[in-house]
Amino acid sequence: MNQNTPITPRPLPLTADRLRAALLHTRDSEAMITGLAALALHRFSSAPALPALDRIDVLVPRTRRPRSTGGVRVVRAQDMPEPLDLSGIPVAPVARALADAVSGLTDAGMVRRLLTEAVRGGHCEPGMVVRELNRARLLDRPHVVDAVDSLLAEGRSIAExxxxxxxxxxxxxxxxxxxxxxxxxxxxxxxxxxxxxxxxxxxxxxxxxxxxxxxxxxxxxxxxxxxxxxxxxxxxxxxxxxxxxxxxxxxxxxxxxxxxxxxxxxxxxxxxxxx
Missing domain, CATH: 3.40.960.10 (VSR Endonuclease)
Known part of the structure; x- marks a missing residue:
């Protein structure tokens, strides 16, 4: 190959196909997209675009045993939420998707931006977000607690x-x-x-x-x-x-x-x- 010939990067799978492939990987009819991918589908501007994500989080019942792979992270839930149908894809509600996204994030700035957008954008109330964070046992992480304090202040200001x-x-x-x-x-x-x-x-x-x-x-x-x-x-x-x-x-x-x-x-x- 000519040294000056540009290398064409391998294209990512089409977004919908990639999401469906992640769901099919679990072989579970109750599976739904969650985490950052779900927030992107909910049109969060502070979430990375779907093609930029290295992996897709998929929520399944706790009793199921599919394994995570390089491109799919399996998240298990004791109680499965009711999924939303977004363009034919089953997607976790915002509060649950937020908790699953935050569980894998260490960037305090991103956590704060995601939580703030959830309230400021009218996606859900602060109490719903905190309830899911508490259920996921994330309120002992200092950067999450700081973000929650900002979230509650934002929620009160909007309510006032x-x-x-x-x-x-x-x-x-x-x-x-x-x-x-x-x-x-x-x-x-x-x-x-x-x-x-x-x-x-x-x-x-x-x-x-x-x-x-x-x-x-x-x-x-x-x-x-x-x-x-x-x-x-x-x-x-x-x-x-x-x-x-x-x-x-x-x-x-x-x-x-x-x-x-x-x-x-x-x-x-x-x-x-x-x-």
Whole structure:
């Protein structure tokens, strides 16, 4: 061969064919694409393009015994999620695909970018991501914990923006935003995302992440709510997912609580402080 003749690289298999070949490798009808390949199919801009991936991750039930090869990594699951059909390819949901991708990543920057895009791009809520990371026992890795902290901050910021949007677009009365309540000369009652003092209606965003201490944190939420309601304050509990998927319904819940105030006994006097 002439020394000056350019060497033509061997082309990668067509994307769809490569994905189907990875699924066929497992010989399992329940197999689905997961990890970075799945995120690429979910159109994550921060995930490598499919042709750039050295291997394809395939999720199979734990009881199956297919082996990984150079181009296919077999990931086993105790509980298989419901796959999504993307262009005829069974693909793991975003939260599960993220956990499987993160399990093989040591690049803290990429982990953070993937988790942030999941929330900012509206693919899923932070709690769903953290639940899968916890299930995969990845929350003991420092670079994952740092990324989760950023994810939760991003998720709360987006949820707060949607809350402001709900009040504005559905013409609800303006509340006092981000306040602390106290009894006069008494104990701290807790922080609230919004409070309508004339109607004694409080709103709290539930942005908890399902981690190891979730039960204790939920007990704290419950105690605060029960204490406020004993004082005659109505507490509306809203999740980021409800704000994203059914904002009109949440606005109706708040409006109903505000309108019902005139039929309730007057609430105890509380001191409202900025948080």
């Amino acid at each position: 923006e949607r809350l402001y949007q709900m009040v504005r677009e559905f013409a609800l009365p303006d509340p006092l935003w981000n306040v602390d309540l106290r009894l006069p000369g008494g104990p701290h009652l807790g922080g609230l995302d919004a409070y309508w003092p004339d109607q004694a209606v409080a709103l709290e965003l539930d942005t908890r992440a399902p981690r190891q201490d979730d039960d204790a944190l939920w007990s704290e939420y419950t105690r605060k709510r029960e204490h406020l309601e004993r004082l005659g304050i109505t507490v509306v509990h809203v999740t980021p997912r409800k704000l994203r998927e059914a904002m009109d319904q949440q606005a109706t819940v708040v409006r109903t609580a505000l309108m019902a105030a005139k039929d309730r006994q007057p609430a105890a006097y509380v001191v409202v402080l900025p948080r």
